[in-house]
Amino acid sequence: MTEYDKNHDTRRSQAAIDRVRGLIGDNRLAIADRIAELYNHYIPLDRDLLLRDALMALVASVTTPITGKPDKRRIVAVCGRSGAGKTTAIMKHIGNLKAMSSYVDEDGVMIHPVIFMEAESPCTPRLLAIKGLEALGHTPQDRIRENEAWLLFRRLLKVHKVMWVVIDEAQNAIETANVRQATVIGDAFKSLTQMPQWPVRLILAGVPPLASFLARKQLYNRRTVVPFDSVDADGVVNVIASVVRTIVIEHAGMELRIPLDDAAYRNDDEDDTLTTQAYQFLKRLMHACDNEFGSVVQLVRAAVELAILADREYVTVDDFVKTYASFSGCKPSKNVFEAANWEDLDPSIALLRDEDKAWEEARLQSKGKRATKYGVRPQ
Numbered sequence: 001m002t003e004y005d006k007n008h009d010t011r012r013s014q015a016a017i018d019r020v021r022g023l024i025g026d027n028r029l030a031i032a033d034r035i036a037e038l039y040n041h042y043i044p045l046d047r048d049l050l051l052r053d054a055l056m057a058l059v060a061s062v063t064t065p066i067t068g069k070p071d072k073r074r075i076v077a078v079c080g081r082s083g084a085g086k087t088t089a090i091m092k093h094i095g096n097l098k099a100m101s102s103y104v105d106e107d108g109v110m111i112h113p114v115i116f117m118e119a120e121s122p123c124t125p126r127l128l129a130i131k132g133l134e135a136l137g138h139t140p141q142d143r144i145r146e147n148e149a150w151l152l153f154r155r156l157l158k159v160h161k162v163m164w165v166v167i168d169e170a171q172n173a174i175e176t177a178n179v180r181q182a183t184v185i186g187d188a189f190k191s192l193t194q195m196p197q198w199p200v201r202l203i204l205a206g207v208p209p210l211a212s213f214l215a216r217k218q219l220y221n222r223r224t225v226v227p228f229d230s231v232d233a234d235g236v237v238n239v240i241a242s243v244v245r246t247i248v249i250e251h252a253g254m255e256l257r258i259p260l261d262d263a264a265y266r267n268d269d270e271d272d273t274l275t276t277q278a279y280q281f282l283k284r285l286m287h288a289c290d291n292e293f294g295s296v297v298q299l300v301r302a303a304v305e306l307a308i309l310a311d312r313e314y315v316t317v318d319d320f321v322k323t324y325a326s327f328s329g330c331k332p333s334k335n336v337f338e339a340a341n342w343e344d345l346d347p348s349i350a351l352l353r354d355e356d357k358a359w360e361e362a363r364l365q366s367k368g369k370r371a372t373k374y375g376v377r378p379q
Ligand SMILES: Nc1ncnc2c1ncn2[C@@H]1O[C@H](COP(=O)(O)OP(=O)(O)OP(=O)(O)O)[C@@H](O)[C@H]1O
Pocket: 041, 042, 043, 044, 045, 080, 081, 082, 083, 084, 085, 086, 087, 088, 089, 206, 207, 293, 294, 295, 297, 298
């Protein structure tokens, strides 16, 4: 796609959006804008410092002459489960790094030093190279062979002056790979990072099989892993409380009608009889989100959205109950925010009702497979 086509495309999309904006009326528009504003905020955690340092080291390593020595700064991998916040964090930090932003070079050509690609599922080494070519704006011929695709990709990275390649959902390239394919991918990653005159650095994001893959000998000395761990420790309850407050009070400018002051929930060393309503609420929230930070943010924002749509200026526990019900499609008795046995409920399968589960299991068994959790990717 040429630059003209891209601009034309953007204008057409914006015109279509503006048309709808013109039709929905001022009140609805104000609500839509308020909700959009809510989604604009980024909430940093301690892990963001690690990621930022790792990305800055990746930038610095481009200026270091290649000594041939393995260097941990050639690949940065963000590993965590689905909903942890990997993609959001990578995009945020890349957007903040000047060295990674687009520029016009001395020939007047717009250069994008970072390209983004997503490994589709299932993904072969050949498909991954094709994805890379597409990310560069090329459409390779249908029958291009695996080695040709990789050669072309490597050559064009230099032509387009690309220095950093982001591969999201990188586990897809290795999850179903056989031994040969895993070796090809490992070699491809390695050779991308040591092209003689054009050092390309990789930023990978993926669920945990990615971390094990990068532990292989070819890559171990060339990578830094930034773990995006689940938020399941008791100590994290404070962090989650502050996330709820930040989104509701600071970002949305609303009142939080759930008492979450520090004194309201127990410390680790206090006994269970002191378990308070606020502590329970926060634990339920974490459980409802399968202890993933990004999912917590999403659920809190959706609860706020419900209050905005109801024309209220405050958020209550009931907003969370309703949001969880609509996210999960669960029966009222299985709502993590209400059920007495919430700890036994599995939030990832709350989406399925009993009949659905029975159908799902029967279908898998008829195919000779074991039933696994609905919507859960291998960890
Ligand atoms: N630090 C953050 N601040 C604000 N919102 C966040 C943050 N991290 C994640 N989110 C929100 O959480 C949602 C899920 O995050 P994201 O898609 O980045 O997760 P992921 O780890 O890439 O998951 P997946 O493996 O499924 O792709 C996003 O829609 C985003 O809005």
